[in-house]
Amino acid sequence: MTITQLQYVLAVAEHRNFTLAAEKSFVTQPTLSMQVQKLEDELDILIFDRSKKPISITDVGQKIVAQAKNIVAEAERIKDIVDQDKGFIGGDYVLGIIPTVMPTLLPMFLNTFIIKYPKVNLIIKEQSTQSLIKNILDGHLDAGIAATPLEIEFIKERPLYYEPFMGYVPNNHRLAPKEELDTEDLDVSDILLLQDGHCFRDGVINLCQAPANLRDEKFQIESGSFETLVSLADEGMGMTLLPYLNTLEIDTHKRELLKPFVKPTPAREISLIYHKSELKIQITEALKEVISGIVRGAIAFQDVKIISPISKN
C-alpha cells in the first residue's frame, strides 16, 4: 500500500470514473487502474464495483475511502510541518468567498496579501455558503470567507469583522422621514431581497423576524446584485438593506437615502472559516492577519447585534 494508491482511490471515489480520475491525477488511465487493482489485490477485496456504469463503491470501499482521506490528509500535513518550521508561507491556497462579500472585501486585501506573501498562489472562488462548507469539508477549499455563526462540526470560525446592515430608503417610502431605522419598523414585504441562496437574504429575513417562507407575498422581485436592488428601490419598488461596505460605493447624490440603524446596530459577522484539521494553518493565519489589519481601519463599529445568516427552515 502506498500513499499514491490511496490518492488514486480517492480520485476514483470522487469522480466515479477511472478515466476522469486519471486525468485529475495527471496519469494515464491504465496507470491509475493498475494501481487501484494492485491495492485491491493486496487487501484482497474490491473497493469499486465496476459491473455497472457509473461505477459504485462497495461497502468496504466506503470505509477504505474514508480512512484513505484521513491518511492522505495526515500525509499532506508533513509538508505543512516542514513549511511551518522553515517559516515558509507559500504554495497553492484555495479560498472561497460568498458573493455578497467578494466585490467589496477582495479588492481591499488582495493586493496587500500577494505582495506580502509572494510565494502563495492564491486561488479565489466565489461560492455560496453551502458550497463553501461542502468544499471545506471535503478538502477542495483551504478556507472560506462567509457570514457566521454557522457552527458546523469540523469547521472553525475566526471572525474578521462585523458589518452593519444599512437601509436604503427611497424618498417616497413610508420610512423616508426617519433619521435612523429601527428593526421594529421593517416590513419584509416592502424590502427588496437578494435571490434565494444568498445568506445575506436570510440575514435580512431573520432581522425582520419574518417567516422564511415568503412564497405567498403579493410580489417578489429578487436579484443577485445589490446594484439592481438599489436601482429597483430608486424606481419606487420598495426599500432595501445593504451591508455597510457596499454602501461606500454609492453615488454621492444617493447617499442621503442611506439610513443607519439605531444601536445596537444589527450586523453580520464575517469570518474566515476552515477545517478544524488546520491544514496550511500558517497561510490561513497570515490571511487572517492581513484581512483583520486592513478591515480594522475601514470598519470600526461597536455595539452591534449579530444577525444569524442561517435560514430557519
Added chain:
Amino acid sequence: MTITQLQYVLAVAEHRNFTLAAEKSFVTQPTLSMQVQKLEDELDILIFDRSKKPISITDVGQKIVAQAKNIVAEAERIKDIVDQDKGFIGGDYVLGIIPTVMPTLLPMFLNTFIIKYPKVNLIIKEQSTQSLIKNILDGHLDAGIAATPLEIEFIKERPLYYEPFMGYVPNNHRLAPKEELDTEDLDVSDILLLQDGHCFRDGVINLCQAPANLRDEKFQIESGSFETLVSLADEGMGMTLLPYLNTLEIDTHKRELLKPFVKPTPAREISLIYHKSELKIQITEALKEVISGIVRGAIAFQDVKIISPISKN
C-alpha cells in the same frame, strides 16, 4: 513520500541507530539510509542529526516523527477495516500481562482462545503495569491485562473480573482466631509483600491505608512470588494477602489458613487495557469475550470494594 519511508524514519527514531533500525525493518542498512535521505531531500530538511553517536532527532524531526506515527498507524488500520469486513480474526497479536495475573489467568483462557481463533498468533509478554502502559502507548503491545483503574489518557479499560483479596494467616498470628478479616485489623508491618514494582503490592498497601513509603520498617522481606510469601508465612514471618485465584492452588492442608474478608470484600479489578485508537479491535473484542466467558464461571463475587492498584507517591 511513501509509507515505507515513514516506517523507516520511525524505526530509526525508535532505535537511534540506522543499522539496528534496518534490521528491525528487514532491509539492509544502505536501503534504509537511502530512503530516509530521500525523504529528507524531498522535504529539504534534516530529520536526524548524524554528527554525533548515538544520533539524535532534530526539532523538525520530532514533529515529523510524531506525524509519521499517526500516518503509519492510520495506514495499518486499513488492513484492520478489511479484516473486520471479512470477519477475519487473525494475525499477530501481542498481549502483555502483569506477573500477578499471568500464572493463574493465562492457563484458564489460552487454550480456549487459540482453538477458537487459530489464525491469531498470540504473543504473550509478562510485564509490569508501567511497561504495559508504555508499550501500549507506543504501539508495541496490542493490549494488556492489568489491575485497574489506571485512568491513563489514550488507554481504554474494559473490566474482565473482580478478584477479592484473601488473607493467609499462620496459626501463630494474632489474627488467627478470626473467621473473617477486616481491613481495620490489618497492620502493614506484619504483612509480607511482593517486591516493589508489582501493582498488587501497591494494592495491599492502599488496602491497609498505610503510607507507601515503608523504608523505615523494622524488617522487610519481599519476594516476587506468592509461593515464597506463603512459605515465609508458614515460617512465622507474618501473614500475607493473596489474590483469590492464587489461593485455588494452595495445598488442602494449608487451606484452613485462608481467611476471606468481611463484605464488602476488598478486591482488585482486572481489566483488558488497550490504546483508544482501537487498532485490531476485533481481536481485542474476541479476547475479551473469551476471557469474560471463562472467568464468569470461576469468579462470581458480588459486593466487592475496588482497591486502587496505584502507589500514592
Added chain:
DNA sequence: TTTTTTAATAGATTTTGACTATTATTGTGA
C-alpha cells in the same frame, strides 16, 4: 593511536510505476 561501531557511497540487480496500444465490456440511441 588503533580498533570497533556505525553511516554514507558506489555499482549491480530487481521491482515497480508509468507509458502506448489494444481489447473487452457496458450503456445508449437509432
Added chain:
DNA sequence: TCACAATAATAGTCAAAATCTATTAAAAAA
C-alpha cells in the same frame, strides 16, 4: 436489436526506483 460511444481491463515496453552487496568514511571506544 444492433451499432456506436464511453469506459475499464489487458498486454507489452521502458525508465525510474528500491533494494542488494561491497566498500569507504567518520565517529566513538579501547
